Amino acid sequence: MPELWLLILLCAAGTYLWRGLGVLLSGRIATSSEVFTWITCVAYAMVAGLVVRIIVMPTGLLATSLLTHRLLACALGLAAYYLARRNLLAAVSVGAAALTILNASHTLAG
Amino acid sequence: MREALGVQASVLAASYIGFGALAATGGVPIWVVTVSTLALWALPGQLVMVEMWQIGAPLIAVVLAVMLTNARFLPMTVTLMPLLRDRRHARWTYYLAAQCIAMSSWVLSMRRCPDMPADERMAYFLGLSCVILAVSIAGGVVGFLVADSIPAIMQIGLVFLAPVYFFIFLIVEIRSRLSAIAVICGGVAGPLFYVVTPQWSVLAAGLVGGTAAYAIHKFTGRAHA
Numbered sequence: 001m002p003e004l005w006l007l008i009l010l011c012a013a014g015t016y017l018w019r020g021l022g023v024l025l026s027g028r029i030a031t032s033s034e035v036f037t038w039i040t041c042v043a044y045a046m047v048a049g050l051v052v053r054i055i056v057m058p059t060g061l062l063a064t065s066l067l068t069h070r071l072l073a074c075a076l077g078l079a080a081y082y083l084a085r086r087n088l089l090a091a092v093s094v095g096a097a098a099l100t101i102l103n104a105s106h107t108l109a110g
Numbered sequence: 111m112r113e114a115l116g117v118q119a120s121v122l123a124a125s126y127i128g129f130g131a132l133a134a135t136g137g138v139p140i141w142v143v144t145v146s147t148l149a150l151w152a153l154p155g156q157l158v159m160v161e162m163w164q165i166g167a168p169l170i171a172v173v174l175a176v177m178l179t180n181a182r183f184l185p186m187t188v189t190l191m192p193l194l195r196d197r198r199h200a201r202w203t204y205y206l207a208a209q210c211i212a213m214s215s216w217v218l219s220m221r222r223c224p225d226m227p228a229d230e231r232m233a234y235f236l237g238l239s240c241v242i243l244a245v246s247i248a249g250g251v252v253g254f255l256v257a258d259s260i261p262a263i264m265q266i267g268l269v270f271l272a273p274v275y276f277f278i279f280l281i282v283e284i285r286s287r288l289s290a291i292a293v294i295c296g297g298v299a300g301p302l303f304y305v306v307t308p309q310w311s312v313l314a315a316g317l318v319g320g321t322a323a324y325a326i327h328k329f330t331g332r333a334h335a
Binding site for chain 1: 118120121124125132139142145146149150151152154155159161163169172173174176177179180181182183184185186187188189190191192195204205208209211213263264265266267268269270271273274275276277278279280281282284288289291292293294295296297298299300301303304305311312313315316317318319320321322323324327
C-alpha cells in the first residue's frame with residue numbers, strides 16, 4: 001500500500017515540523033519571560049481541549065456510546081484513582097471497564 | 111526513572127494495545143501501528159490518521175488534521191527545551207529529543223527536571239522516552255495480534271483507554287495554579303470550537319483558551335498556590 005507509506009511520511013513530517021520549530025524558537029524565548037508563561041498556557045489548553053473534545057464529542061467507534069456513559073466512566077475512573085491510592089493504572093482500567101459494561105448493558109437491553 | 115517503568119508505562123501500553131486493536135479491526139496493516147508510533151509518536155494524531163484513512167478521507171485532509179492535532183508540540187517543545195539545555199550537548203541532540211516529546215514524557219519532565227542538575231536532565235528525558243517508546247510499540251503489536259480474539263462489545267473499552275488515560279492524567283498531574291486554569295479554559299474551549307470548526311478546533315482552543323487562562327492568571331493576581 002504505497003499511499004499508506006506516503007500518508008505516514010507526510011503526517012510524520014507535519015508533526016516533526018512543530019517539534020523542530022519548537023527547538024528553533026526555544027533559544028529565542030527566556031524561560032522567565034511573559035511569552036513563555038503564555039506559551040505554557042496555550043500548550044496545556046490545547047492538550048486539555050483535545051482530550052475533553054474526544055470524550056464529549058468523539059468520532060469513530062466511541063461515537064456509538066452515550067455521552068452520559070462516557071462521563072460516568074470518567075468520574076468512576078477518577079474516583080478509582082484516589083480510592084486506589086493514586087494508582088493511574090487502576091483508574092484507567094476502571095474507566096474503560098465501566099464504559100464497556102455500561103455500553104454493553106445498554107446495547108443488550110436495547 | 112521509577113515512574114517510567116511503573117504505572118505510567120503499563121497505562122501507556124494499555125492505550126497502545128487499544129490503538130493496535132483498533133487498527134487490526136479496521137483493516138490497517140500491523141506495520142502501520144509500529145511505524146506510525148516511531149514516526150509520529152503521538153497517540154491522538156495516530157488515531158486521527160488511522161480513523162480518517164479508514165473512512166477514505168483525502169490525503170491532504172488527513173495530513174492537515176494530524177498537523178493540527180499535533181500543533182501542541184510547538185509550545186510543548188518550546189517550554190521543555192530550555193530545561194534540557196546544557197553546554198555539553200551537541201545541537202542535534204535537541205532535534206532528537208524533540209522527536210521524543212509526548213504528552214506523558216513532557217508532563218513528567220516539566221515536573222521533575224527543575225529539581226535536577228542541568229547536565230542530567232537530557233539523559234533523564236531520553237531514558238524516560240526510550241522506555242515509554244519501547245513499551246508503546248510492544249503494546250501496539252500485542253493489541254493488534256490479540257484483536258481477533260476480542261469480542262466487538264469489548265472494543266469500546268479498549269478504544270476508551272487512551273482518552274480516559276489522558277483525562278485523568280491531566281487532572282491529577284497538574285500542580286500549579288496557572289496550568290490548572292489553562293486546563294479548565296482549554297477543556298471548555300475544546301468542544302466549543304469543535305462545534306464551530308472541527309479542523310481548527312485543537313489549535314483555536316489552545317490559542318484562545320490559553321490566552322484566556324493567561325489573562326485570568328494575570329489579572330486575578332497570584333495567590334500562593
